[in-house]
Amino acid sequence: MKYHKIPDEAVRRLPFYLRGLLTLSEQGHKNVSSHDLAALLGFNHWQIRKDFSYFGSFGTPGTGYNIEKLIRQIRKILKLSIVRKAALVGVGNLGLAVLRYPGFRIYGFEIAAAFDNNPKKIGRRVGNITIEDVSNLQALQQRKIEIGIITVPCEAAQETFNKLIAAGIKGILSFSPCYKTGRKKVKVITIDIAMDLARLPYYITTRRITRV
Amino acid sequence: MKYHKIPDEAVRRLPFYLRGLLTLSEQGHKNVSSHDLAALLGFNHWQIRKDFSYFGSFGTPGTGYNIEKLIRQIRKILKLSIVRKAALVGVGNLGLAVLRYPGFRIYGFEIAAAFDNNPKKIGRRVGNITIEDVSNLQALQQRKIEIGIITVPCEAAQETFNKLIAAGIKGILSFSPCYKTGRKKVKVITIDIAMDLARLPYYITTRRITRV
DNA sequence: TAATGTGAAGCCTTTCACAGCA
DNA sequence: TGCTGTGAAAGGCTTCACATTA
Numbered sequence: 001m002k003y004h005k006i007p008d009e010a011v012r013r014l015p016f017y018l019r020g021l022l023t024l025s026e027q028g029h030k031n032v033s034s035h036d037l038a039a040l041l042g043f044n045h046w047q048i049r050k051d052f053s054y055f056g057s058f059g060t061p062g063t064g065y066n067i068e069k070l071i072r073q074i075r076k077i078l079k080l081s082i083v084r085k086a087a088l089v090g091v092g093n094l095g096l097a098v099l100r101y102p103g104f105r106i107y108g109f110e111i112a113a114a115f116d117n118n119p120k121k122i123g124r125r126v127g128n129i130t131i132e133d134v135s136n137l138q139a140l141q142q143r144k145i146e147i148g149i150i151t152v153p154c155e156a157a158q159e160t161f162n163k164l165i166a167a168g169i170k171g172i173l174s175f176s177p178c179y180k181t182g183r184k185k186v187k188v189i190t191i192d193i194a195m196d197l198a199r200l201p202y203y204i205t206t207r208r209i210t211r212v
Numbered sequence: 213m214k215y216h217k218i219p220d221e222a223v224r225r226l227p228f229y230l231r232g233l234l235t236l237s238e239q240g241h242k243n244v245s246s247h248d249l250a251a252l253l254g255f256n257h258w259q260i261r262k263d264f265s266y267f268g269s270f271g272t273p274g275t276g277y278n279i280e281k282l283i284r285q286i287r288k289i290l291k292l293s294i295v296r297k298a299a300l301v302g303v304g305n306l307g308l309a310v311l312r313y314p315g316f317r318i319y320g321f322e323i324a325a326a327f328d329n330n331p332k333k334i335g336r337r338v339g340n341i342t343i344e345d346v347s348n349l350q351a352l353q354q355r356k357i358e359i360g361i362i363t364v365p366c367e368a369a370q371e372t373f374n375k376l377i378a379a380g381i382k383g384i385l386s387f388s389p390c391y392k393t394g395r396k397k398v399k400v401i402t403i404d405i406a407m408d409l410a411r412l413p414y415y416i417t418t419r420r421i422t423r424v
Numbered sequence: 425t426a427a428t429g430t431g432a433a434g435c436c437t438t439t440c441a442c443a444g445c446a
Numbered sequence: 447t448g449c450t451g452t453g454a455a456a457g458g459c460t461t462c463a464c465a466t467t468a
Contacts, residue, residue, distance in 0.1 A: 009437060015410035019389060033449065040391060053451055061445045061450045079413035097309035103389065103406035147412060171412040177231060177315065179252065187415040189408050194315035196401050198227035200359060200383040201291035203399035221459060245427065265429055273428045273467045
């Protein structure tokens with residue numbers, strides 16, 4: 001029993017584990033071994049045990065891990081135990097797809113507001129939320145919205161970024177690859193779907209040794 | 213001058229560098245120093261030099277790097293020098309957004325076909341491509357399509373995965389978080405937008421030391 | 425002088441092997 | 447016996463300092 005910092009790489013794997021455990025839980029399982037969870041997710045069993053060991057001893061030798069207990073613990077570590085509200089800015093093709101994406105719920109996220117600057121879109125409803133004018137963006141703190149999701153075009157990314165920070169947002173998920181500056185205490189995670197695709201051809205035939 | 217394997221982490225950064233260099237090139241710049249590129253992208257200058265050194269000595273002390281030369285080299289390493297054709301399967305909200313996403317072009321990708329199993333969607337046009345029935349999926353090799361993009365719901369992911377592999381696809385970009393099995397020589401990159409978001413709250417206040 | 429290129433140090437992560445427990 | 451938990455070894459990546467070059 002020691003104090004441990006959970007390595008960032010392990011934190012990156014926790015949502016994976018959580019998803020697998022939720023699936024197993026739905027299927028009625030009560031326990032799972034590191035071996036079986038590894039097979040399900042495509043990890044190594046020792047990696048899983050090591051990762052879990054960073055935040056405690058949860059397993060029972062001979063039996064495995066109690067699924068519910070582990071789910072609670074991972075949620076606690078990722079700070080997902082409470083529902084987190086998010087605001088999406090930019091209801092274009094991608095914004096709409098993200099708004100309608102069903103996968104956020106299992107992690108406890110709720111997209112509670114959507115903004116656009118196009119008058120034609122303002123007032124329109126998507127699911128159970130109404131698209132608002134970006135000028136309403138200041139009032140996020142009162143509405144207990146902590147997370148911003150940026151799905152605006154490149155040109156508008158920096159401005160949106162600034163507005164979200166001014167509105168007191170604590171974390172940002174950005175789908176815009178454009179450079180954003182600002183040394184605030186706001187964590188930004190950027191997803192650039194084209195950039196991920198750009199790595200694919202490199203791996204297509206074989207990993208190669210490159211002449212230097 | 214030695215043989216080097218380019219570290220995977222460096223490969224992950226190459227598309228970033230490429231984007232930055234393309235931006236600079238458009239702005240009319242001919243050369244850039246590791247310092248300036250670092251400032252633009254938010255990296256460290258020594259990291260950039262180290263990464264470039266894995267695949268050769270391109271810079272000129274006192275001047276920096278020739279942008280065009282570097283762009284060509286990075287494209288060559290990532291195997292992006294030729295146009296790569298991709299087929300998208302699943303024209304739902306997300307599929308439509310990906311189809312219309314303009315960011316693939318700079319990396320030399322062209323989405324050349326789209327498939328769906330919904331008869332209402334088949335035959336409809338999106339941009340300059342016509343949505344086809346998934347049963348046409350076999351003929352990808354003749355059409356020189358090497359890459360598959362999966363944007364189907366979870367339940368259909370495994371089947372789509374199998375079909376794409378049977379069609380001789382070489383690499384897959386999947387937006388479905390569901391587990392896919394198959395020990396083929398096909399590289400799969402998975403983007404799960406919810407999973408990336410799930411890491412955000414962990415970083416929101418402060419990195420913490422966890423009691424073990 | 426201004427910037428590159430790179431060995432070496434340091435740090436973080438993964439892997440291994442096995443002691444210990446139900 | 448089966449499976450966890452973990453110290454230690456191995457491996458990989460980042461950072462640093464500086465020799466080198468235009």
